[in-house]
Amino acid sequence: MTRDQKIYHLAYWIASFIIAATLLSGWHKILHPADFALAVYRYHLLPDFLVNMVSLFFPWLEVVTALALLFIPRFRVAALCLAMAILLLFTAGIAINLLRGTPFGCGCFGNSPTAQPMSWLNVARNVALILLTALALIARRRAGMNGGRP
Numbered sequence: 473m474t475r476d477q478k479i480y481h482l483a484y485w486i487a488s489f490i491i492a493a494t495l496l497s498g499w500h501k502i503l504h505p506a507d508f509a510l511a512v513y514r515y516h517l518l519p520d521f522l523v524n525m526v527s528l529f530f531p532w533l534e535v536v537t538a539l540a541l542l543f544i545p546r547f548r549v550a551a552l553c554l555a556m557a558i559l560l561l562f563t564a565g566i567a568i569n570l571l572r573g574t575p576f577g578c579g580c581f582g583n584s585p586t587a588q589p590m591s592w593l594n595v596a597r598n599v600a601l602i603l604l605t606a607l608a609l610i611a612r613r614r615a616g617m618n619g620g621r622p
Contacts, residue, residue, distance in 0.1 A: 476611055477611075479607070479611040483604060483607040483608035483611050486604050486607075486608070487541070487552060487555070487604055487605050487607075487608040488541060488542055490555075490601050490604060490605065491537065491538040491541045491542060491551070491555055492538065492542070494534050494537065494538045494555060494558070495534070495535055495538035495539070495542075496581070497531075497534060497580050497581055498530075498531040498532070498533075498534030498535040498538065499531075499535060500581055501527075501530070501531035501534070501579075502531045502532065502535065505527060505528060505531075507579070508527050508530075508531060508579055509523055509524055509527035509528075510579075511576075511577065511578065511579025512526055512527045512530075512579065514569075514574075514576050514579075515565050515568075515569055516569075516574075517565055517568065530558075533554070533558065534558060537551050537554045537555050537558065538551075538555075540554075541555065548612075549609065549612065552605055552608055552609050552612075553609070555605055556602055556605045556606065556609075559598050559601050559602045559605065560602060562578075562580070562598060563595055563598040563599065563602065566578055566590050566594050566595055566598070567595050569590065570590065570591070570592060570595070575589040575590045575591065576589055576590065577589060577590065578590040578594055580594075
């Protein structure tokens with residue numbers, strides 16, 4: 473096994489763990505759509521008429537992305553790209569609201585009244601997840617692995 477393939481394997485499993493967290497996050501949002509809709513509304517980044525549609529769509533997108541990454545080798549590259557896009561969107565939303573000075577529970581794993589308000593730690597965590605996802609994509613490309621098992 474080449475060095476690039478070893479890097480890819482490590483990065484892939486780290487990214488898989490991350491996407492498993494995304495699966496749990498998405499599943500929680502599916503089970504509690506009103507809570508997630510409230511979180512999306514609090515970001516004040518979308519017109520009101522899009523809040524419910526996005527609140528219903530994004531959790532399913534997270535779950536399908538995670539399942540594709542974990543179980544469908546043919547779609548792993550696309551799933552990694554989609555996971556990165558989702559992380560970038562959520563990270564931008566969190567950063568914008570922190571800069572506005574309006575921190576609230578980010579809605580990632582629930583929106584309970586006892587949820588911790590978002591902080592720059594959320595941004596740092598997401599940036600780390602983005603970098604790990606990018607590492608998996610880069611290593612996969614360098615190793616010449618475009619589909620199939622890692």
